[in-house]
Amino acid sequence: MQQVSINTKDLKKRMYAEQRSLWIKRFFYNKMLVFGSLLLILLGFLVLILPFFIKSDPLVMDTVNRFKAPSSEHWFGTDSYGRDVFSRVIYGGRVSIIIGLAVTLISGFFGLVIGVCSAYYRSLDHILMRFCDGLMAFPAILLAIAIMATMGPNSFNVVIALSIVFTPYVARVVRSSAIVIKEQTYIEALKSQGASAWRILALHIAPNTISPLIIQCTFIFADTILTEAALSFLGAGIPAPEPSWGNILYDGKLAIFNAWWMTAFPGVALLLTVLGLNLFGDGLRDLLDPHTNKAKK
Amino acid sequence: MENDILLEVKNLCTYFSTEKGKLRAVDHISFSVKEKEIVGIVGESGCGKSVTAESIMRLLDEKNLVSYEGEILYKGNNLLSLKKNEMQEVRGKEIAMIFQDPMTSLNPVYTIGNQIVEGILTHQKISKKEAKQKAIDLLRFTEIPSPEKRFDQYPHELSGGMRQRVMIALALACNPKLLIADEPTTALDVTTQSQILDLLNKLKDELNMSTIMITHDLGVVAELCSRVIVMYLGQIIEIANVEDIFDSAQHPYTEGLLNSIPHIDGDRSKKLNVIQGTVPTLDKVPVGCNFAGRCQYATDKCREVEPELKEVMDNHFVKCWNYELIRKTNKEENEIATPY
Amino acid sequence: MINYVFKRILSVIPVLLIVAVVVFSITYLTPGDPARVILGADATETEVIELQEKMGLNDSPIEQFTRWFGNLLQGDLGDSYFMNKSVMAAFADHFMPTLSLALMAQLIAILIALPLGIFAAVRRGSVLDQTVMGISLIGISVPSFLLALILVLIFSVNLGLLPVAGYQPLTAGLDMHLRYLLMPAVALGAMQAALITRMTRSAMLEVFNNNYIKTAHSKGVKEKKVLFKHALRNAALPILTVIGQTFGVLITGAAVVETVFNIPGIGQLIINSVERRDFPVIQGVVLLISITYVLLNLIIDLLYGVLDPRIRLDKK
Numbered sequence: 001m002q003q004v005s006i007n008t009k010d011l012k013k014r015m016y017a018e019q020r021s022l023w024i025k026r027f028f029y030n031k032m033l034v035f036g037s038l039l040l041i042l043l044g045f046l047v048l049i050l051p052f053f054i055k056s057d058p059l060v061m062d063t064v065n066r067f068k069a070p071s072s073e074h075w076f077g078t079d080s081y082g083r084d085v086f087s088r089v090i091y092g093g094r095v096s097i098i099i100g101l102a103v104t105l106i107s108g109f110f111g112l113v114i115g116v117c118s119a120y121y122r123s124l125d126h127i128l129m130r131f132c133d134g135l136m137a138f139p140a141i142l143l144a145i146a147i148m149a150t151m152g153p154n155s156f157n158v159v160i161a162l163s164i165v166f167t168p169y170v171a172r173v174v175r176s177s178a179i180v181i182k183e184q185t186y187i188e189a190l191k192s193q194g195a196s197a198w199r200i201l202a203l204h205i206a207p208n209t210i211s212p213l214i215i216q217c218t219f220i221f222a223d224t225i226l227t228e229a230a231l232s233f234l235g236a237g238i239p240a241p242e243p244s245w246g247n248i249l250y251d252g253k254l255a256i257f258n259a260w261w262m263t264a265f266p267g268v269a270l271l272l273t274v275l276g277l278n279l280f281g282d283g284l285r286d287l288l289d290p291h292t293n294k295a296k297k
Numbered sequence: 298m299e300n301d302i303l304l305e306v307k308n309l310c311t312y313f314s315t316e317k318g319k320l321r322a323v324d325h326i327s328f329s330v331k332e333k334e335i336v337g338i339v340g341e342s343g344c345g346k347s348v349t350a351e352s353i354m355r356l357l358d359e360k361n362l363v364s365y366e367g368e369i370l371y372k373g374n375n376l377l378s379l380k381k382n383e384m385q386e387v388r389g390k391e392i393a394m395i396f397q398d399p400m401t402s403l404n405p406v407y408t409i410g411n412q413i414v415e416g417i418l419t420h421q422k423i424s425k426k427e428a429k430q431k432a433i434d435l436l437r438f439t440e441i442p443s444p445e446k447r448f449d450q451y452p453h454e455l456s457g458g459m460r461q462r463v464m465i466a467l468a469l470a471c472n473p474k475l476l477i478a479d480e481p482t483t484a485l486d487v488t489t490q491s492q493i494l495d496l497l498n499k500l501k502d503e504l505n506m507s508t509i510m511i512t513h514d515l516g517v518v519a520e521l522c523s524r525v526i527v528m529y530l531g532q533i534i535e536i537a538n539v540e541d542i543f544d545s546a547q548h549p550y551t552e553g554l555l556n557s558i559p560h561i562d563g564d565r566s567k568k569l570n571v572i573q574g575t576v577p578t579l580d581k582v583p584v585g586c587n588f589a590g591r592c593q594y595a596t597d598k599c600r601e602v603e604p605e606l607k608e609v610m611d612n613h614f615v616k617c618w619n620y621e622l623i624r625k626t627n628k629e630e631n632e633i634a635t636p637y
Numbered sequence: 638m639i640n641y642v643f644k645r646i647l648s649v650i651p652v653l654l655i656v657a658v659v660v661f662s663i664t665y666l667t668p669g670d671p672a673r674v675i676l677g678a679d680a681t682e683t684e685v686i687e688l689q690e691k692m693g694l695n696d697s698p699i700e701q702f703t704r705w706f707g708n709l710l711q712g713d714l715g716d717s718y719f720m721n722k723s724v725m726a727a728f729a730d731h732f733m734p735t736l737s738l739a740l741m742a743q744l745i746a747i748l749i750a751l752p753l754g755i756f757a758a759v760r761r762g763s764v765l766d767q768t769v770m771g772i773s774l775i776g777i778s779v780p781s782f783l784l785a786l787i788l789v790l791i792f793s794v795n796l797g798l799l800p801v802a803g804y805q806p807l808t809a810g811l812d813m814h815l816r817y818l819l820m821p822a823v824a825l826g827a828m829q830a831a832l833i834t835r836m837t838r839s840a841m842l843e844v845f846n847n848n849y850i851k852t853a854h855s856k857g858v859k860e861k862k863v864l865f866k867h868a869l870r871n872a873a874l875p876i877l878t879v880i881g882q883t884f885g886v887l888i889t890g891a892a893v894v895e896t897v898f899n900i901p902g903i904g905q906l907i908i909n910s911v912e913r914r915d916f917p918v919i920q921g922v923v924l925l926i927s928i929t930y931v932l933l934n935l936i937i938d939l940l941y942g943v944l945d946p947r948i949r950l951d952k953k
Contacts, residue, residue, distance in 0.1 A: 134655025138927045139889035142907075146663050146923045149911045226780045230893050233782050234904075236911050253786055253897060256801075257794055263786045275778040282774070356854050362762075381860070389857035396848055396855075404849040405947055406870050415866075416856040451946040467856065 026287060033283025039276030043269075047093035058083060058091040058243050067259045077261035079251055089266050092243035093273070096225050099159055099238075103224040106163040108217045111170020116206050118171070119178035120197065129175070132168035140165050140223065141230055148236040158228055158237050165227070166220045173216040174209045181208045211288040218281035222274045229270055245270045303507050304330040304353070304475055308367035311345075311352045315362075320579040322348045324531035325367070327606075330475065335501060335508040337522035337539070339515060339554065341576060345531040346511045347397075350477045353509075354394055355384050371475070390420040393468035397480040399460035403452035409436075409463050410448035416470040435466040439496060458489035465496065469504070476500070477509045482517065494520060515558055519543065524612075527551050530576060530587040533606060537613040547615040549592045586618070594619045641948065645938050652931055657709065660924045661702050664916045674914055675718045714921035719913050724921035727906060734804055735902035739891045741818055742826035743884060750830040751876075754837025759864065761842060769834060776831025781890050785824035785897040792820060802899040817898075825894045829883055836879040840872035847871070873944055881937030885930030 027033060062082030070077040076085035118128040135143070147161035181187065182205060190200050225245075231237030232246025233253075240247055245266045252262035311323035323345045330336050338346045348357070355376060357363040369376040376387065396402045404412060413432040414425065421428070429448070436444035439462040452460055461481060468476055478497065482490040498521060500506065510522055518525055518539060525542045527535040527550065535548040546552045553572035574591035577583060583590055589599040599618055606616040672688040673680070689695055693704060708715070714724035722730075757769040793801040799820050805813040844850065845868060853867045892904030899905070903922060910918040942948050 130651055130655060133652050134659055137652050137656050137931050138659070138923065139885050139930060141893065142889045142923055142926055145907060145911060146660070146919055149914070149916075149919050150663050150666060222778070230780055230782060234893060234896060234908055234911075236908075249783065249786065256786065256789055260790055260794070263790060267783045267787065270783060271775070271779055274780075275775060278774055278778050351851075354855055356851055385857045385859060387857070388855055394855040396851065398848060401848040402852045404853070404867050404871070406945060412852075415858065419857050419859075453947050464852070467852070470856075 030283045030287055032279045033287060036276050036279030036281075036283050039272060040280060043093070043273055043276060044097070047090060047097055050090055051087075051094055054087055054090065058088040059241055060084075067255065069259075070261050076265040077259060079248075079259065079262050080255050085248070085262060085265055088243040088248055089245070089269050092245045092248050092266060093269055095155065095238060095242065095244045096228060096246075096270075096273070099155060099162070099228050099244075100221050100224045102159045103162040103166060103228075104217050104221045106159070107166040107170050107220060108213065110163070110167045111216075112174050112206060112209070112213060114167065114171040115174025116178050116201055116209065119175045119182055120201055120205065125175075128171070132171055135164070135168045136172075138165075141227055144227055144231055145234065145236050148231060153236055153239045155238055155242070158231065162224050162227060166224065169220060170213065170216055173212050177209045177212045178205050181205050215281055215285045215288065218277055218284060222277035222281065225270070225274055225277070301332045302329050303332050303334075303372065304509075305370040306349075306353070306367070307370065309349070309352060309369060310366040311348050311357065312364045312366075313362060314364075318580065321582075322531055322579060323352060326528070326531075326533045327367075328526050328533060328536060330507050330509060332474075332507055333505060334524065335510055335522045337510045337512060337518040337525045338528060339512060339518060339525060340528035341513060343576060344528045346528050347479050348531075349528070350394065350479050350509065350511055353477065354388060354392060355379075356394075358384075386420075389416055389473065390471045391473055392475045392477065393471070393473035394477040394479065395461070395464050395468050395481045398484045399457050399464050400484065402464055403460055405452055408449050408451055409455070413463070413467050413470055416467050420471045432466070432470070435469055436463070438469070439463070439466045441466070456489075457485050458492060461485060461489075461493055462496065465493075465500075469500075472504075473506065475507045475509070477511070479511045480513070481510075482514070483512070497521060515543075515554060527554070530582065531579070532587060532616065533614075534588065534616045535614065536606075541610070541613050547609060547613065547620040548588075548617050549594050549619070550588050586616075594622060641942050642939060645935060649931055649935050653928065656924065656927045656931065657706060658702075660920055660927070661705060663923075664920045665698055665701070671718075671916060674916075709924075714924070715917040717910075717918050718915045720915075720918075724917050727918055728903070728922060728925055731901060731903050731906040733806070733902075734900050735888060735891045735895065735904065737807070737814070738818055738821055738825065738895070738900065738902065739884070739887045741815075741822040742829060742887055742891070743880070745822055745826040746829035746833055747880065749826075750833035751837055753830075754834040754876075755841055755864070755869070757834070757838045758841035758845065766838075770838070773831040773834045776827050777835070779827065780893075781825045781828055782893050782897055784827050785821060785894050788820045788824055789897070802897070804898070804900040804902075817900075821891075821894050821898045821900065824897075825887065825890050828890070829887055832879055832883055833876065837872065837876050840875040841868055844868045844871045870944070874941060877937055877940060877944070881934055884933055885926070888926055888929065 060083065062078065065078050065082045066080060068078040068082075076089060079085055079088070114128055114132075118125040138146075143165050144158075144161045147164060148157060151157040151161065187200060187204060190204060228237055228244065229246035229249070232244045233250050235247075235250065237246055238244035240251075248266040249263060249270075252259070252266065255262055305327075306329070307327050308325050309323055309327070310321055310325055313320045313322055326345075326349065328336070338349065340346050351357050352365060353369055353376065358381070365377050367377070371387065371391065376384065379387065403409070410429065410432055413435060414428045417423070417428045417431055418425070423431075433444045433448055436447055441447055441459060441462050447455070447459075447463075452463075455463065465481075481497070482493050485493060494517065497508070497510075501508070501521065508521075510517065512518060522539050525535075525537060525539055526533055527542075527548065529550050535542070535546065535551050537547075542551065543555065546555055550572070557572065572591055573593070577587075577590065583600070585601045585603055586592070586595070586599045587603075589595040592599065596619070602618075604616050604618045606614050609615050609620055672685045672692060672694060676684055676688060693701060696704075705715075712725065714728075716723050717727055720727055753769050753773075757766040760766050789801055792799045800817055803817055805817045807814045850863060850867060853863045858867075888903070891902065892907060894900075895902040895904035896908055903926070907919060907922050909915075910922070
């Protein structure tokens with residue numbers, strides 16, 4: 001028989017190590033998450049770091065070299081004004097991703113606050129949730145177009161419009177998981193010990209809604225990028241000449257007979273980014289929250 | 298072998314492919330069911346009794362990643378080698394099954410009548426009208442009040458006991474030769490349980506049918522069965538006639554199961570005997586005897602070498618190295634106990 | 638059932654009210670003076686003040702809202718600043734192409750998605766399943782206008798098979814109608830198809846785990862019948878929900894795709910109005926589409942009652 005030494009410290013250490021390795025294993029077992037992360041890291045590098053190193057300016061026009069096909073000098077060719085499509089796609093991506101991040105953070109924050117509060121205070125719940133229902137009754141792009149039409153097209157307004165559009169979607173998800181947590185006995189116990197409502201909300205309920213919140217935010221990120229591209233494509237988003245994937249594609253549409261590269265490259269960039277985010281979100285959901293319905297969004 | 302054997306299971310193994318590798322949920326089991334006999338399969342949850350039943354019906358085919366070994370001979374034909382459509386002919390017509398949870402076993406979007414008629418029409422070429430009449434007769438036979446009315450009701454309008462009666466009617470729809478009842482009373486409250494047991498007893502008397510009764514309740518076994526199979530961790534550890542099990546269980550696990558039943562006339566201050574430890578999971582099946590880790594009689598031999606299922610008395614099989622020792626201790630206990 | 642219908646219809650009213658309030662506030666908060674927009678830069682100050690008075694722009698917001706809402710209830714959404722017609726008339730003029738496009742996209746999506754989703758669920762884990770899931774993941778990542786551009790690039794620019802842009806109404810013949818709508822409908826329907834495929838698959842998988850499927854198998858019911866009679870009927874509710882919810886998105890998506898193909902639908906109307914800052918039209922279009930969207934979801938909810946006896950008979 002083998003002698004087993006019982007040392008709680010060792011045991012605990014071993015347990016934690018095992019748990020850690022299990023998480024790492026589950027991460028790598030989850031192909032979607034791995035692929036999604038790799039794609040996002042790559043794109044993040046290209047879009048956020050590369051602009052510091054490339055020389056070509058996305059705004060400089062060169063009327064001599066209009067509609068040049070991709071070459072070693074212009075990797076993605078040039079557009080109708082002779083601008084370098086490669087640097088426009090990179091800078092456009094930067095705009096798209098920064099707007100996406102900003103909208104995700106803002107709507108994530110307000111969604112969390114609204115969701116947690118309406119789960120906790122029943123009187124607020126009615127008002128807040130009816131309001132969210134009302135906002136969600138608008139198709140996202142349409143509401144964004146309406147808000148943009150009144151505020152005028154610029155990047156700051158795009159962020160505000162999309163944050164208004166997406167906050168209810170976050171609030172909904174946070175609220176439903178916060179309600180479950182609120183009903184749990186330990187919250188009752190805290191209340192009976194006289195913990196203040198704010199303390200319970202901030203320290204006990206909010207942290208427990210984190211995983212559905214993060215998952216939802218990943219999808220909001222993807223949706224923001226899609227919606228911003230659509231807005232800019234329609235001319236209600238980022239105004240020219242500042243590049244964004246949406247308005248580069250709009251230029252591409254006008255020149256579709258002359259320059260396929262003006263459509264293809266920003267299109268692929270947009271597709272890969274959204275695909276990366278969707279993969280990441282799906283994978284994350286499998287990892288953190290394996291019981292929820294997969295196709296629900 | 299006698300020729301009145303209806304079902305014979307030979308060395309059946311059922312495997313599940315999982316993340317943790319291939320798990321053997323049923324481990325080389327062999328038993329037989331004679332005509333008109335009621336056999337009980339007993340064991341704790343997760344011991345493989347439901348998987349055995351579902352293997353016989355081949356219901357696990359529908360989930361991927363399940364594989365079988367061995368033979369399941371029904372009237373001499375191996376069910377495991379049947380094609381899908383041949384198996385569909387067997388299900389419902391030859392072998393029928395009742396499940397544990399009547400609340401979820403009926404399709405919520407169709408009426409009771411629709412579901413029974415479907416079962417009848419699957420195997421019998423009769424008109425819809427005749428099928429409806431037959432369904433109502435079946436509902437009446439299972440003692441459902443006002444069966445004509447129930448026929449057009451949806452499952453959620455019926456109580457749990459009523460739904461289990463509907464399930465029984467459904468199972469009887471095509472006069473099967475073998476009925477497998479997988480914990481038919483577990484999910485019901487006590488009064489309903491005894492009503493359902495009465496109904497099953499009635500079936501035994503009135504129909505020409507064999508039954509496999511899967512349960513963890515030895516009371517049910519005592520009331521209905523003539524023979525008992527005890528399973529532990531995918532294996533059969535003891536088979537005996539019902540009297541022999543209750544009078545002279547040979548396997549320490551069976552003994553433990555029997556001792557964990559409270560007796561209303563017994564000494565209440567005496568603590569119930571509970572089997573120590575918990576069932577190991579399927580991915581950590583021990584070497585040697587599966588039960589050794591929890592067995593008070595276990596020796597080094599038990600931990601190293603697996604015993605075989607051996608006939609120790611007439612029609613009484615045990616899978617244990619120490620059955621003689623256990624028999625002896627039991628006798629002594631009984632002798633001490635008799636003076637009362 | 639009547640109870641259920643009544644309750645569902647009542648629950649829509651507050652939502653519609655909030656929609657109206659939001660739409661009103663968006664325009665009310667608009668910087669700039671509508672009177673000035675209508676009259677143009679050349680107008681004199683007195684002309685502007687006169688028009689302001691006439692339009693009631695100096696009244697309190699509550700008064701303005703009540704007036705607007707009263708008109709709304711009578712089906713009057715005001716007049717366009719630039720087109721010589723009412724908003725209602727403008728909407729009606731542009732609605733048919735959009736509806737036709739959205740319906741066709743929906744039809745294509747359902748025809749593709751239902752069988753694929755069911756097969757993927759039945760053959761869970763197989764190569765077919767993984768391929769379908771992979772494609773559908775790409776499907777939900779491609780915005781419809783991008784797919785539209787790609788299709789144009791392939792089928793019109795390179796192969797010359799289909800017209801680049803344009804629209805023929807149904808009166809020009811069904812074949813012409815379809816010829817012009819095919820590419821836009823495929824572009825629009827693709828994401829829809831991907832969503833429905835994913836939903837169908839997961840709804841079917843969830844239903845497969847139910848005991849009544851086991852019961853059906855144990856009765857000896859044929860595989861196909863178990864699948865279509867027992868499983869699909871129960872999976873229908875979540876599938877229907879996703880179809881309903883996304884149909885509203887489809888209509889707005891149609892608006893975006895229209896601009897790629899120059900289809901004279903709602904999309905063109907709203908884009909032109911945004912450029913011209915024609916607020917009554919923007920307001921009206923947003924309102925009408927949102928109302929359509931809310932009513933569609935109401936219809937889906939009522940269909941639930943038909944499909945699921947548990948809801949139909951719920952007395953709560």
